[in-house]
Amino acid sequence: MGIHDIIEGKKQWRAHMARVKALPPDYQIVYKELQKYFFKVGPVDLPDGPLLPGIVDFFEEGAASGKGVLELIGDDVAAFADDLIKDSNTYAALYQESLAKKKGTAEK
Template structure:
């Protein structure tokens, strides 16, 4: 990664966080929880740019402009809202599960080959 890419990424992140800080307080609180949740369970693509997070801010800005409370936008189950956003995305948990399955298959193949 080039230094210029790092600088641009930081500028993009600062702009992103400025948008978050401009939201009403209830939206900021929920956004930070969504962000934490997505960083823990989230999709692999989350680290490949700001698409999903920017989309959430777009949705929140629209909801705030319409005078809606944040839970009117996300629903009461914020984790379910996140899960719905990433339901078709590959997560780190998926990668880990695939890796574990592959290791078990390799080990079982070795056991099977030895018994033949």
């Protein structure tokens, strides 16, 4: 990864966050909580994948139609987040697998 790629990535991230800041306050709160959660459990393709921009697109459409964020995603934000990444390979799953492998080799 060269310096040009880093600079371009920062530009894209700033543009993405500008879109988030343009959302209504309730949407921003939910987005930031989703973002924190995804950064913790980490879908492996999160930095380059379509997940976060897709959420912003979805939220922009909901805000434009006048819906509240909970009308869009439901009352259980955690269930919504888990459903978005249910088929994704996550760092949390990889860690669990590595622990299981270590446990299996330790018993031999």
